[in-house]
Amino acid sequence: MSYDAQTVIAHTRDWLEKAVIGLNLCPFAKAVYIKDQIRFVVSEARNLDGLLEELDRELLLLAETDPAQIDTTLLIHPQLLNDFLDFNEFLDVADGVVAEHELEGVLQIASFHPDYQFADTEADDISNYTNRAPYPTLHLLREESLDRAVAAFPDAADIFEKNIQTLRQLGHAGWAALGLPRQPRV
Template sequence: GRRPPPRLWLERVVIAERLCPFAAAVREEPRLRLQASRATNEDEAVAEVAAEASLLARGLRGEVEGAPETTLLVFDEGAAFVRGWMDLVRLSWRLQAEAILAGGYAEELQLVLFHPLAVHSAYAQGGEGDEDPADYSLRAPHPTVHLLREADVLEAVRRYPDAAEIPSRNKAALRKQGQPACKERLEGCRRD
C-alpha cells in the first residue's frame, strides 16, 4: 500500500539524508508512535499533546507495557490553527506550558517542531528574503510535533560524537544540495 507522507518523510528525508542519526533505531512501532492528530483547534491540540506526553512518561516509568519511546503527532495541513510556521511556534508555547509543564513532564520530555513552511530565522517569516535550503532540516510534509524523552536525548548525545555539530552539518549539507533538490525531495513525500 501507499506509505503516508509522514512515513515517507521520515525514511527519505530524516533517515536517508542523515538529518537525525538517532532516528533509524526508533523508526518502527512500538518504539515510534506515528499519530495523526484529530485536533480542529488549539485546545484540542493541547489535549492531544498532553495525552501523548502522558503515554511517553508512563512508559518511561515502566507503568505502560510496550509504550513508545518517541511520538510524531501529525496535524492535517488544512488545519487553520497550524497553517503557518509561526502559528505552530505560537501553539508550541501553549503545548509546553499546558501539556508539558502542567503535566509535570518538564524534566522528562522535549518538543521539536516541523512544518512545511518552517524557517530557522524568525526574521524570514512571511516569505521575505531568499529561500535557505537549510530550512528543510525543519520542514515536513505536514505540521508535526515531535515528542522525545529527555533521557533518550541525553543518552544519544552522550554516545554520538560531536552531537552538538549535527545542526550545523545538516545546514551545510542541505545548502550544498540546493533549494530545488530539497524542495523536490519534500514534495515527493506528498506525491508518492
C-alpha cells in the same frame, strides 16, 4: 479539508525515510524507526482546545510507556496551525503543557512544519528544510533517550551545522528530487 490518517502517516514515514534518516539529519532517528518505537498520531482536532487535549494524552502516554515500546511520538496535525507564525506561537503553549504535567527534564517537544523558518533567514533558505515536514508536527521526545543518543554520538553538538552543510550541498533541486509529499494547501 479532510485528511486520511493513513495517507498522512505514509507521507510522514516517507519524509522520515528519505530526509531525516536518508540525509542523516538526525543520526538518532534510524534506530527507533527500525525498532518500530515511533508512535505516529494524526490529530483529529478541529480547534486548538482539541489539539491541547490530544497533546495532554500523548505526553502522559509517552511518559507512562516503556521506551522499548514507544520511545518517541509524532503528533501530526494537518488540520490546524498551517500558518507557520501561528504554529510557532503555539509552541510556547505546548511547552507550557509539558511544564503543567511536571514533565520538564523528562519530555521535550521539537517542531516541524511545511513552512518552517528559522529567525533571520529568508523563507526559501535551504537551511529551513532541516525542520520542514509534510505537515505541522510536534515531536515528543524523551530527554533520557536523547541524552543516551547524544552520549553515543561524539559530535552531537555539530549536528545542526552538518545538516545545514548537507542541505546546502543538496540544494533546492536535490530536495525536490527526493520526491517528498507536501501538504496540500487549502
